[in-house]
Amino acid sequence: MRRRLFIRQSLFAFAIAGTNKILSCTSTEAKPVDYEIKQFEDEGLSHFSYAIEAGKKLVLIDPSRDPQPYYDYAAARGAEIIAVIETHTHADFVSAHLQIHQERNVPVLISKLAKATYPHQPFDESDLLSISDKVSLRAINTPGHSSDSLSVVLEVDGNDVAVFTGDALLLGGVGRPDLREYSGEAASQREYLAKQMYETIHNKYSPLADDVLVYPAHGAGSLCGNGLSEAKVSTIGHERKNNFAFQSTTEDAFVTRLLLDQPDVPVYFPFAVEVNRDGAQPLLPALSTLARLSAIPRGEPQSLIVDTRSAEQFRAGHLPGAINIPDRRKSETWLGTLVAPDEPFYLIVEDQASIQPRLEKIGKIGYEALVKGVLIYDEQQFDQKSATFDTTDFKANPTQYLILDVRSEEEAKAKPVFAETKVIPLSRLKEQLDSINTDKPIAVHCASGYRSAVATSLIKKHKPEAQVLDIGENIKQYGDDHT
CATH class of the missing domain: 3.40.250.10 (Rhodanese-like domain)
Incomplete structure (x- = not known):
């Protein structure tokens, strides 16, 4: 049975400047548009959040830490924020849901499985949030990335138009199932969640029509997924044809593929989960x-x-x-x-x-x-200088250097640059510093110079006696494609 939620209007109204692109949703028929969707993008975290508007009422999904752009958008549209929906307790960023609740006096909706400690309203399978007489948001529980994951289906006149999938269904892939073990939960959870994701894909997303739009919470570059598309919006039909998750014939094949070669997990992820579960100030x-x-x-x-x-x-x-x-x-x-x-x-x-x-x-x-x-920065205090990488000497005497590659293992394997190289991905360098021999000068490289700069400073901090040289952008001299 569907549980319909009614949200009273908030008591606050103010605007703060901000900028973001608008994605307008238009009907295929020649009739007035009943709703509007805006996608907000944080490129640094490859994070998408959303505002759905109907009848001058607006619902936010997965907002980022700064609520100001959402306030500005609502004011520009002459609309009022009536609710915030979280698709799960996020690991890679901190959300402003508690701040928006406090400043706009609106409820936060999240699955009861999230065990949130801030004021919230449970939003789970088949629950409906009415925005206008024609437009509603329906919850479907979609575990796999996390046990508390839900997706939000936009219904217009009773028809499914779009689905906001959080970190469950991503474009070209799905959310990784191995983050919860880093949040204090059992390591066996990763296989259990991977199996849940298989069920979610085939029992929750597959029944949706091909023309239903797919709006994920993350895009390419996010550590919550792997091998994702550069697109920002898709359709169920496109994902059905191009996303491996829909094409896996057996659960075992799907689980094996999903658990293969996932990126390293930043140490802040478990911390962010707990901050989001309590609500950030x-x-x-x-x-x-x-x-x-x-x-x-x-x-x-x-x-x-x-x-x-x-x-x-x-x-x-x-x-x-x-x-x-x-x-x-x-x-x-x-x-x-x-x-x-x-x-x-x-x-x-x-x-x-x-x-x-x-x-x-x-x-x-x-x-x-x-x-x-x-x-x-003050030039008087900052008197420590870094040693300069000598390209000429390096080319003439490469065996006199320990060459350290701080790209990922996959990058190093796919595009080797030097024959004799020690590979330690930057994400693991701090834990493996003791394995680096300082008898020779250490020449550090990555693909473009960013990670090598970070790595060089990190090694020098922990091994001040070492001669550490950043190859930096000079790496482009040693290969055709360093991006």
Whole structure:
């Protein structure tokens, strides 16, 4: 039996500026459009979130940490946010669901299986949320990525139009089932969840019509899936023809394929799950309390220092023992991979204008509380310089170097660059530093220079006696395709 949920209007209305692209949904018939879908994209985390509007009422699905773009969109549309739906407790980013609940006085809907501790309303199989007299959202439980995963079907005049699949059905693949073992659950869960995903694909998604639109919570590059399409929206029909999950003939074949060669899991994932289960506090007030420092306090020379300036700036001068995680796309993921949730750190930026955007990135993974203070680059303090990679000597005497490849094992195997190479993916480097011999100069490379810059600084921090050289962008001289 369907349980229909009725949401009273919220009491708050205000707007904050933000920008995002709109995806308009149009009917195939010549009649007024009854609803509107907007897709928000966070490229750094390959995260999609959504606003569904009908009758000047708006429901958010899987919002990111910053609620401002959603508020702005609602104000621009003259619509009111009436609910937030979470498809599961996310591992790769921290959501603003609790903040939106507090600021807009609207309910958060999530599966009862999520065991959320913040104020929420259960939303499970066949439950309906009415947005207007013609438009409703229907819950279907879709376990596999996690036991609490649900998808949201958009119904218009009783017809299925779209499905918001969270991390369950992704474009070209499905959500990985091995994250919960890193969140304190049994390792055997990965095979159990993989089997659940097989049932979900064939019993929950397959019955949907081919023309039903598919809107996932993640796209290509997300660590919640593997080998995903670059597309941002698809259809059930397209996925039925092109997604391996629909084509696996047996459960065993599906499970084997799904568990094969999954990427390493960043250490912050279990932490983010717990933050989302409890609900994160508002971000901007938390950032406003962080201290802006002129120097690291005396007595803390061993403190962890994360320098977010470019690799070139870092090599020219940095604080001793700092690790370099340059601010680029996915830098927040690398921060959450190399810095554990129990490791407070000082943050280095290049100028005043960089402070707020860097902190907001850190807040996306819930790490703002780890920042002990922010320092702006000062040439007088940053007197440690990195050794320069000598291309000529390296080409003449390659055997005199230990060559360290910090790409993934799959990349290193598919596109080997040097004959004699030690491969340690950057995601595992911190745990395998003791295996690196420092008798020779260590020449570090990746595919473009980003990961090698991070790795070089990490090795130097933990092995200050080593001569560590970043091949950097010079790697492009040794192969045809380094991306």
